Amino acid sequence: MEAAVTDTDPARDQAAEQVRKAAADATLRPTIAGFFDEATNTITYVVSDPATGEAAIIDSVLDFEAASGRTSNGSADRIIEYVKTNDLTVTWLIETHAHADHISAAPYLQERLGGKLAIGKDIIRVQEVFGKLFNAGTDFERDGSQFDHLFEDGESFAIGKLGGIALHVPGHTPADMAFIVGDAAFVGDTIFMPDFGTARADFPGGDAGELFRSIRRLLSLPDETRLFLCHDYKAPGRDDYAWETTVKQQREENVHVKDGVTEDQFVEMRTSRDRTLAMPTLIMPSVQVNIRGGRLPEPEDNGVSYIKIPVNAV
Template sequence: MTIKPKVTGFFDAATNTISYVVQDPASKACAIVDSVMDIDYAAGRITYDHADAMIAFVRDNGLTVDWLIETHVHADHLSAAPYIQTALGGKIGIGRNITMVQDTFGKIFNEGTEFQRDGSQFDRLFDDGDTYTVGTMTCEAIHTPGHTPACMTHIMGDAAFVGDTLFMPDGGSARADFPGGDAGQLYDSIQRVLSLPDEMRLFMCHDYGPNGRDIAYETTVAEEKANNIHISGKTREEFVKLRTARDATLAMPRLIIPSLQVNMRGGELPPPDEDGKRYLKVPLNGL
């Protein structure tokens, strides 16, 4: 808690995603968390405006990228980690249970035997409690499943990046009805996050501005414990009932089909077909 990294958020309005540059206060090293690759899905067009803004920030501030962290396999935006890695370097890391996600969605998208389901598309697979360094700063990955089996919370000094485990207090929590998700596990993971020091800063992966408020993405453990509308004062049984009922009303995310195909590959697009072009599959009645 004595190490206080500088955290700069980059909000992507198209997907309500917040990506982060996290700077070691004692050096010029940084990590990038949950980057976004832009897609016009209707037109099948990929662009990199969001990633380019992060690249420009890193270069303008003379920073060096040590890590590109994915908190989980996102279902609502495409990762730009390989694109940023090509420009700035760094290692791409995700939770070891990515292999479970790859196995599940490799079947759904009929990827065949050429699609590797061993996590080899990433530079490192984190186990619960693993540490790594960003400059002089020792960081820790803790396993927080429930939204997906591979979700990890990354602790960097007094800042924790929770992915989709939590939203801001007035947003509650993320859904747990994707394949491999589990509302009970999500409750347990949230409790683990909330067992961190009260002053720990928590950074969200998404915010939707509920009730018309401005976009916000930083809170604290104490604020979540006191005010989270899905957690505060609720038992595990009450949370599971609430989460399950709410999930039953939710439509699939708009970009789930392209996002999963790209993100389970570590942010790489599917390989070219015989004609040299790349294609995304739409599994009918598969999700």
């Protein structure tokens, strides 16, 4: 059974052709290292071109202790060690979206490794919504200028000699993007391991119907497409963390969105399930910082940065 997709989708078709070529030619496939942060259940990826040593870092993590408000760089330092040990040159620092469950370490990594900080262009919509929620004021620009590059749907990019394509996959948030590099797709918070299902869609600007269509767009890529997930929470009965799967496996096994599940069925399930979910522990600091490209709010007159918590507002 074919995935339900629109008849015309040039960006998806271009990504599909890239996957087919890379699946047939090992020189077109990236080297991928995943770094799991158990505190936030997040996987950061270093994606590199074996031929040139150029690399992208996707969805980095800044360590944050909520009780004390202290940040540290242990997770990011693991990335730096890997990059330097393997003599890589970082050209991209990519965020799949403005995360609500961890703070990005992109500015720290950029200072030490270089590279352009990039996210999808609809971050502007997310900045507008959360800028109002946190009463960020007129000094907070809601134009994506905190990032070096804003990706468009279907935009091509390169990591060394490897081709990349950005696909807009909204639903979890309006700004979610998936990045296809060679035969690998980095899908952010859209889909999880088949035994766990899919991302939630109840954050401001989220939409379960959009999420379904975005996932089906991804699952219309070739069966052999490797999918690399942003999170894993170990479904009941599974002992180990996992974060790599394939389009074929997802279409056959995903408990929320496998072939045969309709959009109406998915929306009903997702909406009901989301009502039972608590907000992520770090949502307030994470969103506040991540809409600024991973930078803390400007220090106040005592030299200290502060994270706001809106009371009875969400």
